Each structure stands twice: as C-alpha cells, then as structure tokens.
Amino acid sequence: MSETHARLGERDLFEDLEARSYLAHCAVAPLSRPVRAAVERALGDYGRLGLGAVGPWVEERGRLRTRLARLIGAGRPEDVALTGGTTAGIVALAQCLPWRPGDAIVLLRGEFPTNVTPWLQAARQHGLDVRWLEAEDFRPGGPGLERLESTLREGAVRLVAVSAVQFQSGLAMPLAAMADLAHAHGALLFVDAIQAAGVTPIDVRTTGIDLLACGGHKWLGALEGAGFLYAAPQHVDTLMPNVAGWLSHEDPLGFLFGGPGLLRYDRPIRARIDFVEGGSSSSVGFAALSAAVELVEELGVEAIARHVAAFHERVAPALVALGFVDGRTPEPEGRSGILSFRPPPDLDLSAVRLGLAERGVVVTAPDGWLRIGPHWCTPLAEAELVTAAVHEVCALLRA
Ligand SMILES: Cc1ncc(COP(=O)(O)O)c(C=O)c1O
Incomplete structure (x- = not known):
C-alpha cells in the first residue's frame, strides 16, 4: 500500500517536515507520506x-x-x-x-x-x-x-x-x-x-x-x-x-x-x-x-534499531564533552531508541531545548532529562548539525 519505499536515513517521505532535525519520535511522530495517503x-x-x-x-x-x-x-x-x-x-x-x-x-x-x-x-x-x-x-x-x-x-x-x-x-x-x-x-x-x-x-x-x-x-x-x-x-x-x-x-x-x-x-x-x-x-x-x-515492517525493526544506535553514537560524544551525562547503559541490552542526558548543573535544560528548537532541532526534555529520539528517517549526516547546534546553544548560555 505504500506510495513510495521507505529507506533508512532518508527523510523524503516527510517532505514538509519543518524541523531541520526532528528528534522527538519518542514523543509524537510526524506523519510520513504513505500514512497521510492512507488517512486521505x-x-x-x-x-x-x-x-x-x-x-x-x-x-x-x-x-x-x-x-x-x-x-x-x-x-x-x-x-x-x-x-x-x-x-x-x-x-x-x-x-x-x-x-x-x-x-x-x-x-x-x-x-x-x-x-x-x-x-x-x-x-x-x-x-x-x-x-x-x-x-x-x-x-x-x-x-x-x-x-x-x-x-x-x-x-x-x-x-x-x-x-x-x-x-x-x-x-x-x-x-x-x-x-x-x-x-x-x-x-x-x-x-x-x-x-x-x-x-x-x-x-x-x-x-x-x-x-x-x-x-x-x-x-x-x-x-x-x-x-x-x-x-x-x-x-x-x-x-x-x-x-x-x-x-x-x-x-x-x-x-x-x-x-x-x-x-x-x-x-x-x-x-x-x-x-x-x-x-x-x-x-x-x-x-x-x-x-x-x-x-x-518493510524496513525491519532490527535494521531500524541499528540505524538509530548509529545516530546516537554520532551525537553522544559531543554532548558528553560539554558536560552532559549520557544516560545509556554501557551494555547494549539496556539501550533503546531514546538517547537521554542529564544536563550539567550550570545549564538550564528548558533554555537548551528552546535554543535547539530555534535552530530547527526538535528534542524533548521531560522531568530533567534531555531526550533525543531519532528514527529510521533521520539521516546520519544530521548528527553534524545537531552537535553544532548544541555547541552554539551551550556556548551562548555559558557566555
Ligand atoms: C512509556 C509511555 N507510556 C505511555 C505513553 C502514552 O500513553 P497513551 O498512548 O495512552 O497516550 C507515553 C508517552 O506519551 C509513554 O512514554
């Protein structure tokens, strides 16, 4: 029934998604073209x-x-x-x-x-x-x-x-x-x-x-x-x-x-x-x-999990270098689609989230955690703009 094939790391089924990087799949999903077509x-x-x-x-x-x-x-x-x-x-x-x-x-x-x-x-x-x-x-x-x-x-x-x-x-x-x-x-x-x-x-x-x-x-x-x-x-x-x-x-x-x-x-x-x-x-x-x-199903959950983990790997070190504490377990069995961090004590988490949103990076921040939820449609290359935005926001807030 899909109108077009989904491909890992490609967001072309989300042509009007406004975010430069949408990392809130753990909150509410944006709708892909095949899903919208089914609704229509x-x-x-x-x-x-x-x-x-x-x-x-x-x-x-x-x-x-x-x-x-x-x-x-x-x-x-x-x-x-x-x-x-x-x-x-x-x-x-x-x-x-x-x-x-x-x-x-x-x-x-x-x-x-x-x-x-x-x-x-x-x-x-x-x-x-x-x-x-x-x-x-x-x-x-x-x-x-x-x-x-x-x-x-x-x-x-x-x-x-x-x-x-x-x-x-x-x-x-x-x-x-x-x-x-x-x-x-x-x-x-x-x-x-x-x-x-x-x-x-x-x-x-x-x-x-x-x-x-x-x-x-x-x-x-x-x-x-x-x-x-x-x-x-x-x-x-x-x-x-x-x-x-x-x-x-x-x-x-x-x-x-x-x-x-x-x-x-x-x-x-x-x-x-x-x-x-x-x-x-x-x-x-x-x-x-x-x-x-x-x-x-077309993509396969195992393949999606690997893709999402690869995205996590690309952004986590930059946040850790800025003082965020990585909430993942060292053991792979404790990990999931959510990459969460405790913010460093000198940074206001709401301000971080808002600063990222102003730069087109949509994340969530429930109950004191900075939560990053990429999905199969998140290009790995987006990790670069995410880490750049995090650096910029943290530098501004610390200035
Ligand atoms: C673990 C968990 N359960 C349930 C929900 C939502 O439940 P419902 O589908 O009833 O809105 C959320 C988030 O909204 C959640 O994170």
Missing part, C-alpha cells in the same frame, strides 16, 4: 460512501491485527485487539483482571503515569496492595531483579507492570528476566510497549510477556488515538468482560443487516481479547496505524 483514502471513502466505507475499513483492521501480531511476535492476529492507545489498553486490563482482595501489584517509580494511574485506580477499587520498586534499579548489574524477587517472595503478587523502555532515561528493561521471576511466583508480566514498538525488537512469546499495551503515535509513526492490546491466549478466559460494549458480542452486527427478530442482548461476549473493542472507533486512526506498521 479513508477520509475520501467516508466522504463518498458514508456507511459504504465501513466494510472495507473494517477489513483493513483485520490486516492491521495481522501486522501487529507479527510485529510483537504474537502467534495469532486474534491475540491482538485494537484500542484508542496505551491508556485505553491498560484501563481495560485494570478493569477486567479478576482481582481478589489482598492481591498485590508491583509498580515502578519513574514510569510514565500511563502505566501507574489505571493500576492505582484498580487498587483503590479492589483493595490491592501496591508494592513499589525503582525503575532505574533495573540497569544491567543493578539491584532491580533481586528486589523484584524479594517483593515477589512476600507473596500475593498478581501482576508486575513495566514499560519495555523507560521514557526518561531510555533504559530498556530486562523483560525476559522479569517475566521469569514473575511466573516463578505466580504473577503476570504486563508491558507498556509504546517506547519500544517500531524501534526496539519485541517478541512477546520468547520473552514471556503475558499482557501488553501500546499506542501508535510514537515509534510506529501513526496518529494519536489508535493503539493495541495483546493478551497471551491462556489469559483471555480469565479476564472479566467489565468493559464490554455492543460490539463485544458474538455476531454483534447481525441485527443491523440480517432482517427482523435478531435484536438480542444475550449473545455471548467474544472469548477473544478483541472483546475490549466495545463500540465504534477511529477508522482514520487505524488506517494510519496500518500504513505505519506496514512501513516499519
């Missing part, structure tokens, strides 16, 4: 056909599920449900897991709030015990895994919730080891994959991930408001359909198209994770996501 096709169909556009775009959702299942190493498309984003997926799980009073959940300090708030709401609602660990303790060689194990040994833990990649430092979490520990103590591993999917390889089955939620507007290159949820098949039956809606039933549309007498409220709720797709949702958003994932 969907809009055109709905404009011309109204109801007649629904069928073809529902079929496209089927292709999207297949692509997403491949992307994360899920066995089957039916293990994937489409959602409005990461939060929507987590809220659905928090509402539907069969909590018992006295159950405990493990959350991590430092996580993006998406992966905390819905769990805390479930904790309030169901009387769950919340046990906190520190995300940064999970650096290779750090005390995180040991602390997780002793927390699990206390008993009653039903779920460990973690982001595949920490949004601030870019730390890639040791998911396989966390899954092994969780399983050894009868708990599930939930993963927020939005900072990994599309730039860092994920394989839910070899890693042992039980549940995963993701949004499409960062490294997948799609629009806000469209994402997905994965549940390993053995867990689907255990979920309570507390977020079910009219489209969650078996044969939910028969009464609309099949003649009189088919309107019923007792059709079973689907015993598949897509029961969370309870009502009408954004065809345009999923059209964008489908084209975006197709493009990521």
Whole structure:
C-alpha cells in the first residue's frame, strides 16, 4: 500500500517536515507520506460512501491485527485487539483482571503515569496492595531483579507492570528476566510497549510477556488515538468482560443487516481479547496505524534499531564533552531508541531545548532529562548539525 519505499536515513517521505532535525519520535511522530495517503483514502471513502466505507475499513483492521501480531511476535492476529492507545489498553486490563482482595501489584517509580494511574485506580477499587520498586534499579548489574524477587517472595503478587523502555532515561528493561521471576511466583508480566514498538525488537512469546499495551503515535509513526492490546491466549478466559460494549458480542452486527427478530442482548461476549473493542472507533486512526506498521515492517525493526544506535553514537560524544551525562547503559541490552542526558548543573535544560528548537532541532526534555529520539528517517549526516547546534546553544548560555 505504500506510495513510495521507505529507506533508512532518508527523510523524503516527510517532505514538509519543518524541523531541520526532528528528534522527538519518542514523543509524537510526524506523519510520513504513505500514512497521510492512507488517512486521505479513508477520509475520501467516508466522504463518498458514508456507511459504504465501513466494510472495507473494517477489513483493513483485520490486516492491521495481522501486522501487529507479527510485529510483537504474537502467534495469532486474534491475540491482538485494537484500542484508542496505551491508556485505553491498560484501563481495560485494570478493569477486567479478576482481582481478589489482598492481591498485590508491583509498580515502578519513574514510569510514565500511563502505566501507574489505571493500576492505582484498580487498587483503590479492589483493595490491592501496591508494592513499589525503582525503575532505574533495573540497569544491567543493578539491584532491580533481586528486589523484584524479594517483593515477589512476600507473596500475593498478581501482576508486575513495566514499560519495555523507560521514557526518561531510555533504559530498556530486562523483560525476559522479569517475566521469569514473575511466573516463578505466580504473577503476570504486563508491558507498556509504546517506547519500544517500531524501534526496539519485541517478541512477546520468547520473552514471556503475558499482557501488553501500546499506542501508535510514537515509534510506529501513526496518529494519536489508535493503539493495541495483546493478551497471551491462556489469559483471555480469565479476564472479566467489565468493559464490554455492543460490539463485544458474538455476531454483534447481525441485527443491523440480517432482517427482523435478531435484536438480542444475550449473545455471548467474544472469548477473544478483541472483546475490549466495545463500540465504534477511529477508522482514520487505524488506517494510519496500518500504513505505519506496514512501513516499519518493510524496513525491519532490527535494521531500524541499528540505524538509530548509529545516530546516537554520532551525537553522544559531543554532548558528553560539554558536560552532559549520557544516560545509556554501557551494555547494549539496556539501550533503546531514546538517547537521554542529564544536563550539567550550570545549564538550564528548558533554555537548551528552546535554543535547539530555534535552530530547527526538535528534542524533548521531560522531568530533567534531555531526550533525543531519532528514527529510521533521520539521516546520519544530521548528527553534524545537531552537535553544532548544541555547541552554539551551550556556548551562548555559558557566555
Ligand atoms: C512509556 C509511555 N507510556 C505511555 C505513553 C502514552 O500513553 P497513551 O498512548 O495512552 O497516550 C507515553 C508517552 O506519551 C509513554 O512514554
């Protein structure tokens, strides 16, 4: 479906992208030409056909599920449900897991709030015990895994919730080891994959991930408001359909198209994770996501990861020379698409970010970190203009 081929290090599918260097893929993706074309096709169909556009775009959702299942190493498309984003997926799980009073959940300090708030709401609602660990303790060689194990040994833990990649430092979490520990103590591993999917390889089955939620507007290159949820098949039956809606039933549309007498409220709720797709949702958003994932597949996540790491290598030394502290782990397994730095004490981070923006270099600066998120479309040669801009801004601020 792509209009043109994507090539690593080429930004020609982003012809009107204003930034001289766009390094905020870890925040919000700019839309590529094939993704925009898919959105325009969907809009055109709905404009011309109204109801007649629904069928073809529902079929496209089927292709999207297949692509997403491949992307994360899920066995089957039916293990994937489409959602409005990461939060929507987590809220659905928090509402539907069969909590018992006295159950405990493990959350991590430092996580993006998406992966905390819905769990805390479930904790309030169901009387769950919340046990906190520190995300940064999970650096290779750090005390995180040991602390997780002793927390699990206390008993009653039903779920460990973690982001595949920490949004601030870019730390890639040791998911396989966390899954092994969780399983050894009868708990599930939930993963927020939005900072990994599309730039860092994920394989839910070899890693042992039980549940995963993701949004499409960062490294997948799609629009806000469209994402997905994965549940390993053995867990689907255990979920309570507390977020079910009219489209969650078996044969939910028969009464609309099949003649009189088919309107019923007792059709079973689907015993598949897509029961969370309870009502009408954004065809345009999923059209964008489908084209975006197709493009990521075309390039290959492994190749994207290597390209992004090569860009990191080209800019990191210049920042370190200026006194920034590189947040990456020396070990490659702790690294991700995000290159983050702690600023030197004499530099105001907001001023650095603004100075870079004035020079056409778009970065983000959440919670005290300078965050650089290049992607497959970032030319390696852009590293030079980025480092030159950083030098200029720091020299001005220090003058
Ligand atoms: C780790 C992480 N999870 C989730 C989100 C966003 O969640 P949602 O897709 O619900 O907006 C972000 C960033 O916005 C994030 O960095």
